[in-house]
Structure formats: structure tokens, C-alpha cells
Amino acid sequence: MATRRFSLARDWEPTRRLPLKWGRYADRYISGLVLIIAGAMHLQGANNYTLIILLIGTTSTVVGWSIMPARGWRRMIVALPAVSQIWIMLTGPMSMWTLVIPLLCWLIVRHRPLVSYLALALPLANGIILPRFFQEYSSMPQALTISAVVLIAAAWVAQMIAQSAAKRR
Structure with missing residues (x-):
């Protein structure tokens, strides 16, 4: 029964039905999520004296959003607002x-x-x-x-x- 419940939960997820041009769904999802969170953490740990951390965090966040399993336009339109928001959090x-x-x-x-x-x-x-x-x-x-x-x-x-x-x- 637990297996059936799990598969039902997966069936409704719209991004699981997308044909991916590269990679597997779970790999892209987990890697993207880890990169987004790691990038946000890097950016929050940055200051004027650690500019390299700002670069690493920004790059990690953009790459994370860009590899998430989704339609291409959805992944691309969120990168700039997401990174901008993390920079605003430095206030x-x-x-x-x-x-x-x-x-x-x-x-x-x-x-x-x-x-x-x-x-x-x-x-x-x-x-x-x-x-x-x-x-x-x-x-x-x-x-x-x-x-x-x-x-x-x-x-x-x-x-x-x-x-x-x-x-x-």
C-alpha cells in the first residue's frame, strides 16, 4: 500500500512528466535544490571583504535554478529575481x-x-x-x-x- 501511495504522489507532479533533454529527474532536482540553498547560504555569509563568496554564491544559485527540471523559460525567468532577493537579504x-x-x-x-x-x-x-x-x-x-x-x-x-x-x- 505504501508503494502505491508513493507512486500516486509522484504521478500528479507536472515536472515529472516533462521530457528531459539531459540527466535524470531526481538528479537534477536534488542537485538544483542543493545548489540553490548552498548559493543562498554563501551569499548570506558574504561581506565587502569576501567578494569571492558573493561570486560563488551567485553562480551556484543561478546554476541551481537553471538545472531544475522544468520548462526552459520557467527556469530562466526566476534566476535574476532569486539572486536579487538573496542580495537584498544582506540588509x-x-x-x-x-x-x-x-x-x-x-x-x-x-x-x-x-x-x-x-x-x-x-x-x-x-x-x-x-x-x-x-x-x-x-x-x-x-x-x-x-x-x-x-x-x-x-x-x-x-x-x-x-x-x-x-x-x-
Whole structure:
């Protein structure tokens, strides 16, 4: 029964049905996700004295988005907004609301239906509430940890909404 449930969960995923010109779905998905997260972490650890880290983080993020299994135009339109958002995050916890941008990019690349974009409310609310508790850049690790949990939860909520919408069709 567990095997059947797993295969049903995979069947509704629109990106799994795409014909890939190179690589396997799981390899591209995992590699892309790792590069996106690693690039974001590199960029958050950068400053004026470590410009090479900015270059590595930016490159890693762009490559990560570009290899995700999705239609080509979807992968390309998200690279600039995603990298720009990570650079904006260097301003500190007051910019947590910008985490709406990578989630929006994720929903575009994962071919989620419009109804699943309701999940964008979670990182937006997070971005409004967190700056009330964390204002200084020294609080960025705590703010990022909380925001990462909210962002991952929002992605799962969007997936559940998309799955529910697919079942109704």
C-alpha cells in the first residue's frame, strides 16, 4: 500500500512528466535544490571583504535554478529575481518579507497551479511579524532559521494545494 501511495504522489507532479533533454529527474532536482540553498547560504555569509563568496554564491544559485527540471523559460525567468532577493537579504531581518520571491520562483519552476500561490501569504506574514522581534543584523541567524522553516512549510502547503487541485480535475 505504501508503494502505491508513493507512486500516486509522484504521478500528479507536472515536472515529472516533462521530457528531459539531459540527466535524470531526481538528479537534477536534488542537485538544483542543493545548489540553490548552498548559493543562498554563501551569499548570506558574504561581506565587502569576501567578494569571492558573493561570486560563488551567485553562480551556484543561478546554476541551481537553471538545472531544475522544468520548462526552459520557467527556469530562466526566476534566476535574476532569486539572486536579487538573496542580495537584498544582506540588509538584515527587515527584508524577510522578500522571501516571497524565492517561493514564487519555486512555484513557477515546479509548475504549480495559480491556486497554490495562496501559500505566498505565509512568508509574507513572516516578513511582517519577524522584524518586530529581530531588527539588527546580528539577529539574522535566528531570523533566517525561523524564516527557512516558514518557507519550507509554505512550499509544502503549496504542494498540498496543488495535489488537491489535481485530484479535483
